[in-house]
Amino acid sequence: xxxxxxxxxxGDIASNPGARTSTNxxxxxxxxxxxxxxxxxxxxxxxxxxxxxINTNPDLNSLTETWTNESVSNYHFQIPGFxxxxxxxxxxxxxxxxxxxxxxxxxxx
Numbered sequence: 822x823x824x825x826x827x828x829x830x831x832g833d834i835a836s837n838p839g840a841r842t843s844t845n846x847x848x849x850x851x852x853x854x855x856x857x858x859x860x861x862x863x864x865x866x867x868x869x870x871x872x873x874x875i876n877t878n879p880d881l882n883s884l885t886e887t888w889t890n891e892s893v894s895n896y897h898f899q900i901p902g903f904x905x906x907x908x909x910x911x912x913x914x915x916x917x918x919x920x921x922x923x924x925x926x927x928x929x930x
Contacts, residue, residue: 864887
């Protein structure tokens with residue numbers, strides 16, 4: 822949790838407030854998803870901090886530099902309430918991306 826707070830304070834991670842709401846009372850309000858992008862620099866040792874941060878209610882959590890590979894089960898990265906799309910880098914120790922998507926958002930794999 823300390824790491825997440827440090828990142829937030831340095832400005833390296835920010836949430837998107839979503840689409841603006843309509844000011845016309847005759848229209849339905851429009852809401853966009855909240856989106857977070859984070860450079861993880863290795864997801865494995867930071868998964869617990871990510872679980873705490875995700876509870877702040879972003880809808881989409883885009884991760885870069887996950888440094889994951891097939892030696893760690895995707896089960897280790899599961900977070901209740903979210904689907905995970907994970908793209909491991911096939912060569913070298915670095916790279917990799919991930920996307921946590923809130924279960925209420927319909928996604929085609």
